[in-house]
Amino acid sequence: MVSGKGGTGKTTVATALAVALAEGGRRVLLLEVEGRQGIAQLFGLESIPYEQTHVAVAPHGGDVYALSVDPEAAMLEYLRMFYNIKRGGTALKKVGAIDFATTIAPGLRDVLVTGKAGESVRRRNRSGDLEWDAVVMDAPPTGRITRFLNVNDEVKDLARMGPIKNQAESVMRVIKSPETAIHLVSILEEMPVQETLDGIAELEVQGLPIGAVFVNMLQEETLPEQFITDGTGLGAEQVSAGLEAAGLAATPGLVASLQQEASDHRSRVLLQRAERERLDAAPVPLIDLPYLPSGVDLRGIAHLARTIREQAPRGRR
Numbered sequence: 001m002v003s004g005k006g007g008t009g010k011t012t013v014a015t016a017l018a019v020a021l022a023e024g025g026r027r028v029l030l031l032e033v034e035g036r037q038g039i040a041q042l043f044g045l046e047s048i049p050y051e052q053t054h055v056a057v058a059p060h061g062g063d064v065y066a067l068s069v070d071p072e073a074a075m076l077e078y079l080r081m082f083y084n085i086k087r088g089g090t091a092l093k094k095v096g097a098i099d100f101a102t103t104i105a106p107g108l109r110d111v112l113v114t115g116k117a118g119e120s121v122r123r124r125n126r127s128g129d130l131e132w133d134a135v136v137m138d139a140p141p142t143g144r145i146t147r148f149l150n151v152n153d154e155v156k157d158l159a160r161m162g163p164i165k166n167q168a169e170s171v172m173r174v175i176k177s178p179e180t181a182i183h184l185v186s187i188l189e190e191m192p193v194q195e196t197l198d199g200i201a202e203l204e205v206q207g208l209p210i211g212a213v214f215v216n217m218l219q220e221e222t223l224p225e226q227f228i229t230d231g232t233g234l235g236a237e238q239v240s241a242g243l244e245a246a247g248l249a250a251t252p253g254l255v256a257s258l259q260q261e262a263s264d265h266r267s268r269v270l271l272q273r274a275e276r277e278r279l280d281a282a283p284v285p286l287i288d289l290p291y292l293p294s295g296v297d298l299r300g301i302a303h304l305a306r307t308i309r310e311q312a313p314r315g316r317r
């Protein structure tokens with residue numbers, strides 16, 4: 001499960017993680033659950049249906065399939081599986097009953113989505129092997145993750161017996177098992193780091209299995225340490241000398257804007273270091289991911305996947 005504050009790179013990291021896990025001939029399913037079609041966008045597709053779609057090949061022959069979990073389709077699947085309702089399901093859909101049900105009971109949406117994920121994790125193919133070597137979910141944001149994951153606990157108390165109770169219990173078993181890891185994506189800024197620390201504390205209290213924190217969009221430190229620590233700023237003469245050495249004209253405008261850039265970079269580096277310290281104190285492994293200046297394209301995803309593999313804890317590769 002990949003959660004995190006919105007905009008910190010959840011979808012990007014979930015996708016890179018799926019590619020990393022697929023490397024070397026494994027089959028990985030990547031689940032999108034909020035209907036944003038962010039994964040489709042990354043792969044240049046219009047949309048990904050509620051049906052596994054091959055989206056990427058990993059180095060040394062692994063495959064990533066993606067699927068967008070649509071609560072309505074999940075509900076019809078559910079009715080078919082447990083109550084053998086087929087025609088009825090279509091009729092329900094026609095009168096808008098499913099829309100109605102998922103609207104008045106927002107928790108139902110989460111039951112259906114986590115149920116689909118649980119089912120994917122346990123599914124076996126014809127030869128009796130697990131269908132997927134790993135299932136990665138681009139999960140709801142940190143603010144919603146605990147409720148989202150615990151929804152089945154509430155359901156199993158409501159439904160005293162029968163298929164719904166069994167289903168809810170088995171989904172909860174998958175979520176709380178050591179096979180599951182809830183990863184959080186953060187960037188080194190005050191609010192996202194705070195949200196990550198709060199998220200870790202909350203997941204811990206609930207006994208939910210925390211994985212790693214992916215520290216995304218790390219800016220490389222490009223200036224000499226002395227400039228960062230003593231903070232006197234980069235002098236105009238120094239910048240001019242550098243420009244001249246590079247064969248460029250040191251116009252006053254260019255020199256001034258480079259000085260400004262250097263000063264911004266210094267602030268950024270100091271902020272990163274301070275926020276990093278706060279994360280270091282948390283009881284979870286950190287995985288660093290660089291800021292990709294040219295944006296996240298397929299090569300960028302491959303690069304992030306490699307970076308994840310290099311840092312994966314031993315025994316989890």
Ligand SMILES: Nc1ncnc2c1ncn2[C@@H]1O[C@H](COP(=O)(O)OP(=O)(O)O)[C@@H](O)[C@H]1O
Pocket residue numbers: 004005006007008009010011012013038216217218289290291292293295296
């Ligand atoms: N490591 C990175 N380097 C550069 N840009 C990134 C990186 N990770 C994410 N982004 C960009 O940041 C934006 C938000 O990322 P996204 O994965 O969609 O976040 P979320 O799913 O959390 O909303 C996107 O434009 C994405 O391309």
Ligand SMILES: [Mg+2]
Pocket residue numbers: 010011012036038
């Ligand atoms: Mg997203």
